[in-house]
Amino acid sequence: MNTKNNRRRRESVERIEKVFTEMLQTKELREITVSDVCKRCGLNRSTFYANFADIYELADALRRHLEEEVSQLYEAERTQQFNSNDYLRLFRHMKENQVLYRTYFKLGYDNQFQVQNYDLHQARRYFSGQHIEYHIEFFRNGFNAIVKMWLAGGCRETPEEMEEIIRREYQDRD
Numbered sequence: 001m002n003t004k005n006n007r008r009r010r011e012s013v014e015r016i017e018k019v020f021t022e023m024l025q026t027k028e029l030r031e032i033t034v035s036d037v038c039k040r041c042g043l044n045r046s047t048f049y050a051n052f053a054d055i056y057e058l059a060d061a062l063r064r065h066l067e068e069e070v071s072q073l074y075e076a077e078r079t080q081q082f083n084s085n086d087y088l089r090l091f092r093h094m095k096e097n098q099v100l101y102r103t104y105f106k107l108g109y110d111n112q113f114q115v116q117n118y119d120l121h122q123a124r125r126y127f128s129g130q131h132i133e134y135h136i137e138f139f140r141n142g143f144n145a146i147v148k149m150w151l152a153g154g155c156r157e158t159p160e161e162m163e164e165i166i167r168r169e170y171q172d173r174d
Contacts, residue, residue: 013051015041017065020058024103029059059107066104069093087166091159094147102151110144142169 019040023032032055038045052058071078073089094101123135143166150162157165 009051012041012043012047015043016048016051016058017062020055021062021099021103024106025099029055029107062100063104063107063109066097066100069097088159088163091162094151095155095159098151098155101147105144105148105151110141110148 016037020032020037023036023040034045034048034055037055037058038048052061070090070093073093074084074086077084123132123139127135146162146165150157
């Protein structure tokens with residue numbers, strides 16, 4: 001029986017996602033077909049369609065998977081409603097999952113990527129509570145640009161160095 005969580009089905013989905021992610025490193029999304037993915041996986045198209053409606057749903061599944069992982073990194077902060085301002089955790093996760101993050105940004109999910117621990121209270125203090133949404137947008141886009149540059153460079157700097165770069169941007173605001 002091909003139930004949602006059986007081992008064989010999970011392994012098939014993992015193979016499909018892995019091959020798709022590999023293909024996205026050299027091709028654009030519009031250039032990848034279900035047939036291409038299935039051939040490289042050694043799976044039937046029916047296996048693909050049992051799990052995904054199309055390539056775009058597969059891309060969205062990868063997005064959700066990464067966002068869930070990032071969300072879990074900051075589960076304690078979210079449930080206890082505090083902000084640790086710990087970017088190191090995120091940079092370590094990015095370094096360990098470079099291909100997945102490059103794929104995420106290549107698929108154009110930049111505008112959806114949320115800096116998990118943006119400190120709204122701190123921003124209100126820094127900017128006297130004015131135009132916070134602009135500051136959040138500025139920070140998010142700057143953060144995303146730095147991350148994409150770091151990923152494109154093969155993550156040469158350590159996660160600790162990257163966290164320090166982010167911290168320096170706000171160090172003189174206290």
